[in-house]
Amino acid sequence: MLAMAELRQIALKMRRSGLRDIEIAGNHYRIRLRCDPADRAANPPAAPPPVAASPPADRMITAQRPGIIWFTHPLNDRVMTKPGDTVAAGELIALLGIGQLLLPVYSPQAGMLRRQCVANGSVVEYGTELIALSQGQ
């Protein structure tokens, strides 16, 4: 099976190259990826991103599975993390609810939580940006 991370890589490459449709098959699976026709960014050639001497951009923490994102615990609304919190690498910053399960969302690195990109308790897809984490310092 392809890992979700690989699929995301493939989707990103399709988007950059302007490929609109791809089908991948293995022994026990078949996957078809199709670009959204409304996605203008999928038109090549994409201009190279401007090189800026600005401080490092925020790192986006994305959902690794589809589910419901909880920045507060659904039992009693206790806040897990909020914008402005400094977190260590590997620190638990949110919960992803899948059915009855609550799975951890860890911070990939140390930094400051700048902003929550989705509302607490909302449904997120694989790859949805959850939290902007400032890098460095």
Added chain:
Amino acid sequence: MIVIEKTTPLSSVQDLGRAGGLHYGVGTAGAMDPLALQLGNALLGNAPNAAAIEIPLFPVQVRFTDDCCFAVTGHDGRVMLDDVMLPFWWSAQARKGQRLTLHASSRITRAYLHLPGGIDVPEVLGSRSTQLRGEFGGFQGRGLHSGDRLRAAAPQQGGPVGFGIMPPWSALGVANTPVPMIRVLPAAEYDIFTEVSCRAFWHQAWHITPQSNRYGYRLSGEPLIAKVPLEMRSHGIVPGVIQVPHNGQPIIQMRDAQPSGGYPKLGTVIDADMWLLGQIPVGSQVRFIQVSYQQAREAGRQQLAYLQNAIAQIACHRRYAG
């Protein structure tokens, strides 16, 4: 293995209880919140009936003498592994020497501490539950003291930790009701109470008095009056039975109830709501809603389906989590 560093003697080892002994006068004992017990066991891959430590008073502190995974369910008080706060209803890995501290919650009474394979105590009459009145079962037939050392039945069981389960409070939609509603079946002596009293029973919010514990919940409110005073011989009763003594203030039998009693029985809390009642703190209020036998059975079926589904989801995650 864990060493208890701080506790009250009201902490006790409990599994799902001791069935089949009521006619010998052996009460059921068992976890006051069987949903928390079973979900916590599932988080660690334990059998549903594995024993855990039931904790009604806080803080409680234990130290791990070896690396060991564990889970905490039941309440929503702070759970600290050394100085790291864990989410509620969560499984985690402890390292040798780490301390776990459980703090009180204002709205849920009891927490459960689960170890891999369950708490390793001998089975007595088919159960590992502490029978406090009879002083057998559980850990040496008594509540826990500081200095007690308890072992996990399967310390090497392994499997993924660091995830949790949606508490039944949220999953079953009872988390945000200001006064919990408990479903009750009218019992054998319901009709001896005056119409006014029967109405009062269903319509008022009952106060759970401080004389409430694993044996029974004593309620206070507008007294319930019998049409004629009724004296009965002692007869068999089970957890959930609501008795009304002569002062008109009901007593609900809980898991450590004695197996017989003679007061008139006004109703019985349905099985599906015993977990909820068992978690309502002393000093708060509760209301009763009347249900039929069929509705009680249906509620039981729905709860079983919910529980089996949640346990299956945990088992699936444990199998496939990387």
